[in-house]
Amino acid sequence: MFARSSLARGLHQCCAKATPSARRGMAAAAINPFHYFVGDASGVKVASRDDNGPTTSLAVVVRGGSRYQPAPGVAQGLAGYAFKNTTKRSALRLQREAELLGGSLSSYLSRENIVLKAKFLRNDLPYFVEALGEVLSKTKFLPYEFNEEIAPALAEELAVYSRDPAAIAYEHAHNVAFHTGLGGHKLSMSPKFPTAHLIPSYAKQVYQKGNIAVVASGAPQAELEKWTSQFFADVPQGNGISSPATKYFGGENRIYGARGDSLVIAFPGSQGGPSFKAEYIVLSYLLGGQSGTKWNAGTSILSQAVNQMTDVKAVAQHVAYSDAGLLSVTITGPHESLQKAGEEVVKGINSLTTVKAEDMRKAIAQAKFDVLSGAEDRSHGLELVGQSVIASGKAPRSSKLSRLWRAAKALLDSRATFTAVGDLHNLPFASDIGLKA
Secondary structure, eight states, rough: OOGGGOOEEEEOOSSSSOOHOOOOOOHHHSSSOOOEEEETTTEEEEEEOOOOSEEEEEEEEOSSSSGOHHHHHHHHHHHHHTTSBBSSHHHHHHHHHHHHHHHHEEEEOSOOOEEEEEEEEEGGGGHHHHHHHHHHHHBBHHHHHIIIIHHHHHHHHHHHHHHHHHHHHHHHHHHHHHHHGGGSSSOOOOTTTGGGGGGHHHHHHHHHHGEEEEEEEOOOOOHHHEEEEEEHTOOOOOOOOOOOOOOOOOOOEEEEEESSSEEEEEEEEEOOOOGOOOOHHHHHHHHOSSOSSTTTOOOOOOHHHHHHHTOEEEEEEEEEEOOEEEEEEESSSSSHHHHHHHHHHHHHGGGGGGGOOHHHHHHHHHHHHHHHHHSSSSSTTTHHHHHHHHHHHOOOOOOOOOOOHHHHHHHHSSSSEEEEEEEEEOOOGGGGGGGOO
């Protein structure tokens, strides 16, 4: 989550025939594996970093998440079609070949992207680039596969979501904050999936060369460009589809739920990519909510706010999108405790402009550690790099902190977002906890 402040930086493209200066650049990249080379492979944006390790993580990031879908569930269904039958391989053959090579394949959906991922031994890069390329240009979209495999999986995702009050509150917080686009539901809210027939046409709209990025961690840039040019040749030209610029609204919403109780308080945060503002990540660490020591409540603002309340948790997080961000606090626990918890959390949020220097240093150190440790995981953060490369042609850059109090003041001056899920008779309104939504 917090690796959205990725330290990856755009560097000069690594050429197929490396000059001495390029070789020096490659050596520097091996020493510091947080830097990405960015290039072009016959119209497809390609980014990589290489620490010369034995394994590789590869991702194809497609700008086609729920933000862009023409109807609920279309993007979710398209992500579900990944690695099904193509005109070249059956789904079973693809699975067996990947397993024989010791690799794995997966896909997932976010609000902005569909991400296809592969993990494998370094020398098998050509095969897995080819496999991911086939998904984009050769998937058959067979109706029986949707009815027998994809639809049941999507229904299960919806069932899991419906049992999680915190997930429901967080989902509706996006709706209140942004309304359409990023505020639309990521999952289809109907188990009947009436939009299945729209999936192939949506694939044609988003599976286009200018709308994707191929990102690898643990692969040479020249090799990645070579195989992407060859195996993505059949992907159509085009720049995909667009979405109106995101606008933050804020407000309040309350949803009945019988599976537990949760509150979400949120404010506008920082967008990602080259314009990312690291101070919003630090603010989320200042708020905190999760202890770094087992059996200890922790010393962060949120930890102390709910420390004396049985079974109550309050956790902050920041998520950065291409043109917006959201800093949120999720509070869970028994409904009889949530009003008091909400009041204490709001007091903690209001204290951000007066934090002690010691607490600020602690939050910066914690954020730095999580970012760096996340960057060491080859599979971590590939979507964020791809998202930035598609939008700007550049990998995310490290962000210098400006004055935190300015970001905190901007946060407190903005209209809040508030959602409550559960027993509405007992759950508070925003005004009950001192929040202006």
